[in-house]
Amino acid sequence: MGHEGLYSIYIHTSPEFIDEPPTTSVFYKRKIPSKPVHWGTASMVDAERRLLANALLDCANQRFVLLSEACIPLFNFTTVYNYLIKSRQSFIGSFDDPRVTGRGRYNKRMWPTVSLANWRKGSQWFEVNRNLAVEILSDEKYYPIFRNHCIPPCYVDEHYVPTLVNIMSPEVNSNRSITWVDWSKGGPHPKQYVRKDVSMALLNQVRKGFNCTYNGHTTSMCFLFARKFHPSTLEPLLRLAPALLDSMN
Template identity: 65%
Template sequence: MSGTTTKSVDHRSCHHEPVAAVTSDYTPPPSPFQRPPAPSSPYSVASDTVSDWDYHWRTTMGRTRCCVVMNKLESSATGRKTQYHRLLPLFRRRCHHKNPLLSPCAAYRVIEFTDSTGLVDIWHSLSDEELMEKAMMVPRIAEDPKKVAFMFLARRHLPLRLFWEKFFEGHDGLFSIYLHTSPDFNYEPPNSSVFYKRRIPSKFVQWGKPTMTDAERRLLANALLDFSNQRFVLLSESCIPLFNFTTIYNYLMNANGSFLSSFDDPRKIGRGRYNKRMGPTITLKDWRKGSQWFEVNRGLAHEIISDKTYYHVFQTHCLPPCYMDEHYLPTLVNKIRPDLTTNTTVTWTDWSGGGSHPRMFMKKDITKTFINEVRYGSNCTYNGVNSKICFVFARKFHPSTLDPLLKMAPKIFGFSP
């Protein structure tokens, strides 16, 4: 990239926060997947004795968490040597690895770029294999304040970008954005936009081919490199939010499980797509179908990008009329962690017309009645309680819907005018 410099930095550098003492006035909603802090937490500078830290390692810390702390110490040791220098040898011993390039500690040095204005970019030069290896070694528990990662799988630009800008306005620090576009698409929005420099290294995607799932895994792996991301939602360029940011943030953060649909479809477009050559690794009993548009928590996201066994079976044997984006994740989750998903999706789509693609909504369709019907016209359970809010995103919306959506945004969606 011209005009850029690369650096290997601690993950908190882009948040402009002190590395040793992390404080925030914001208290996020409780997450059922967050473990309670251990005694003498290494994230508190109060625990600065070797015995305290050694106790924490033996009782609550694994190798991965140890290396997060060691990187924090290395970043802080120069300026506060008297406080930290005696702790580094302990953690270097605990986190030692024969190959430093593959060590968990090296995984926390996220490659970033800065442009001529000093803005942080998420572009990098890692191959897919290197990216997956790095993502597999990140913490499974997000740091505070926890964020939602919005992962856009798009062909080129986002025609509804201005509507999304309204959605994100005023909520800095609670979301991350990742864009996977065609690799020959180089457009950047203004640097005042939340979408500026949010493209990840991408590859060409073909509908119905394994490259679609490759792109989804690429988005997840990049998003996992931000230790604050707790929820991960996959969206297309034709998706819109159905509620304001606060409502959606709380809905996702407070959910007991992930929203990834996985069901047994006995029809030809379900079980009929199963290839016997997938056995015995994947049997017909394991086979599932579901919506491509998922939302997962950090634990399940980590499980997804860590899979190699089932992924390669699908790459080899799930080809049209078998569509990997409809079967891989539902089957994978059914095999490894069915307890982590609600078997539902939070993205509303109209399939009533039949065919291979859902209905596309045009400018004339955007009315207050229609939007409210999508928002409240379903019945479901949320954390075991009956709810009228079953979907928080919807698709597919034509670019012509931007103007009417912006006009009704203040009253219907609660966005600022």
């Protein structure tokens, strides 16, 4: 642990999950009031908005990162903290996908509030600054349209925030996610890494194997987190953690 006062954690669990971690855990008493969440439905974005609402109550919180239990950090806390705090933009994947899994999900009933020209797709794993978090939470114009008309095979969590930001504040968005996900196999779900997949080579490939823009400059540090890691990966990840996280590079 450490770095207390520089971060806050908010957890959205199933309502029936009542267990508490040990008092020494960073997750102790960090659960927020929650409701059931079902994959592929608007309840997923409801949970995201619920998390933002609770996090915004603390005026000290300036950057907001959505993560899941299947996400892992790729760098140590100081590196991640500085990367986010010093960034002039937020990190939301938002792109125009001409395929059936992109534009093909657009529902004409969304017009004229949401047009096909504004329609965007992206990863649900976002990072936003405080102003953008307030915009997302304050939105009463666009979210009802998505909730009523973005129905599977349209998935609200892949379209609502990317489209909203594209309409309202495109200039503050980097148009990329800082959470790496492997979609190379196709299908509705990304690759899930299991114990045998974990290696320093894999992690370093994600840490240094890409190029992107950060504050106007090209960098190979594009992803701060990665997913989707099965619980069986915990032991090998912990074994690699000292070498991985003690390095600033």
